[in-house]
Amino acid sequence: MxxxxxxxxLLVQTEDYPVLFRAGEEMSRLTNIPNAFLIIRDxxxxxxxxxxxxxxxxxxxxxLIEIDCSDRLVYPSYCDSHTHLVYPGSREKEFVDRIxxxxxEEIAKRGGGILNSAKLLHEKSEQELYNSAMxxxxxxxxxxxxxxxxxxxxxxxxxxxxxMLRVIRWLRETTPLCIRATFLGAHAIPxxxxxxxxxxxxxxxxxxxxxxxxxxxxxxxxxxxxxxxxSVEDTERILMAGIKYGLKPKIHANELGKxxxxxxxxxxxAISVDHLEHMGKDEIDALKNTETMPTVLPGAAFFLNxxxxxxxxxxxxxxxxxxxxxxxxxxxxxxNMSFISSLGCIKYNMLPxxxxxxxxxxxxxxxxxxxxxxxxxxxxxxxxxxxxEIPGIEYIPYSFxxxxxxxxxxxxxxxxx
Ligand code: NIG
Ligand code: FE
Numbered sequence: 157m158x159x160x161x162x163x164x165x166l167l168v169q170t171e172d173y174p175v176l177f178r179a180g181e182e183m184s185r186l187t188n189i190p191n192a193f194l195i196i197r198d199x200x201x202x203x204x205x206x207x208x209x210x211x212x213x214x215x216x217x218x219x220l221i222e223i224d225c226s227d228r229l230v231y232p233s234y235c236d237s238h239t240h241l242v243y244p245g246s247r248e249k250e251f252v253d254r255i256x257x258x259x260x261e262e263i264a265k266r267g268g269g270i271l272n273s274a275k276l277l278h279e280k281s282e283q284e285l286y287n288s289a290m291x292x293x294x295x296x297x298x299x300x301x302x303x304x305x306x307x308x309x310x311x312x313x314x315x316x317x318x319x320m321l322r323v324i325r326w327l328r329e330t331t332p333l334c335i336r337a338t339f340l341g342a343h344a345i346p347x348x349x350x351x352x353x354x355x356x357x358x359x360x361x362x363x364x365x366x367x368x369x370x371x372x373x374x375x376x377x378x379x380x381x382x383x384x385x386x387s388v389e390d391t392e393r394i395l396m397a398g399i400k401y402g403l404k405p406k407i408h409a410n411e412l413g414k415x416x417x418x419x420x421x422x423x424x425x426a427i428s429v430d431h432l433e434h435m436g437k438d439e440i441d442a443l444k445n446t447e448t449m450p451t452v453l454p455g456a457a458f459f460l461n462x463x464x465x466x467x468x469x470x471x472x473x474x475x476x477x478x479x480x481x482x483x484x485x486x487x488x489x490x491x492n493m494s495f496i497s498s499l500g501c502i503k504y505n506m507l508p509x510x511x512x513x514x515x516x517x518x519x520x521x522x523x524x525x526x527x528x529x530x531x532x533x534x535x536x537x538x539x540x541x542x543x544x545e546i547p548g549i550e551y552i553p554y555s556f557x558x559x560x561x562x563x564x565x566x567x568x569x570x571x572x573x
Contacts, residue, residue, distance in 0.1 A: 179476035233302025240484035302539030309343030369401035454499035455488035498556035
């Protein structure tokens with residue numbers, strides 16, 4: 157099967173040297189070919205270039221689908237490297253509690269927040285969790301996401317953490333999205349372990365990790381390393397245990413305070429450290445020249461009205477930055493990556509090109525898939541979306557809240573939306 161897209165505005169990574177992520181000044185680098193073609197063969201981007209070069213590569217082929225995309229933009233699918241999109245129900249009551257003055261931390265201390273979701277999750281079957289998560293998966297496909305990382309973390313006991321991870325595996329087997337799974341047993345201290353946190357950490361290490369790895373249910377291991385949740389010491393113990401079982405660290409850090417999470421992530425070779433609202437020079441320096449992707453979650457900062465991560469300072473210091481949605485019922489009930497792009501520009505002063513690299517190639521790196529996804533490059537998997545008629549790349553973050561996506565192609569196949 158071969159697909160030919162004609163007369164497109166095409167966003168490509170510079171052709172000369174495909175990279176696994178972009179950092180510092182390079183984050184504003186992107187090539188926009190104004191009138192281009194692109195050929196997809198089976199799942200793969202085979203060729204692209206200016207329209208006038210099409211006749212050199214064009215071969216008559218029975219199985220060729222031609223799509224005329226005049227005035228439309230072809231964009232690499234978003235890679236959403238941080239979500240909790242398997243969850244048992246919404247938490248809008250807490251939303252109202254926060255409007256009335258309670259903070260996210262206060263709600264958590266009173267046994268709400270993540271523990272509310274855990275209570276609800278115990279009652280749900282795998283089938284129910286799958287059905288509701290699948291609706292969210294379909295929703296984000298329509299909004300341009302082509303790859304997503306999904307965490308456990310609302311089970312908080314061995315049986316229910318495994319249940320969540322099996323749901324993620326089931327989603328992976330039944331959708332065209334590229335899915336990566338993260339084990340987040342250390343998301344909160346369950347009510348039964350109140351004042352016995354180290355016993356819970358022992359349970360995560362001695363029981364959960366071996367079983368998760370035994371069933372090969374996760375790619376990454378995560379810990380909510382923050383004030384009131386897990387300490388650096390707990391985090392280090394859990395990460396070491398995970399690494400022994402082949403799980404790469406990818407952690408929640410520095411959302412609620414400067415608690416050493418960033419440094420712990422770097423020390424254990426985390427593929428990403430995520431949130432990063434509380435960052436100083438030490439945290440920025442710790443991330444320099446490492447393989448850890450600083451990942452910012454604008455949806456959570458927006459929804460919880462939090463202090464903003466110093467994205468400009470990080471980029472100016474030469475760091476890469478990824479943006480992800482954090483889609484979850486408590487702190488960011490949306491997986492809309494175009495809206496995340498708007499927040500990147502409006503709230504964090506990122507240029508549209510920086511936002512595109514942050515939501516595609518850099519976020520693909522943050523989930524370990526940037527060698528085959530996250531940009532338009534020859535030989536990469538054809539995960540793309542085609543917009544409606546728009547003037548240029550700035551138009552997507554500019555028109556916040558609109559869905560300008562007309563056609564979605566995943567693994568080289570046009571999806572029915
Ligand atoms: O990334 N910060 C910790 N975990 C999630 C929130 C989960 C929840 O509130 O349900 C986050 O924001
Ligand atoms: Fe999160």
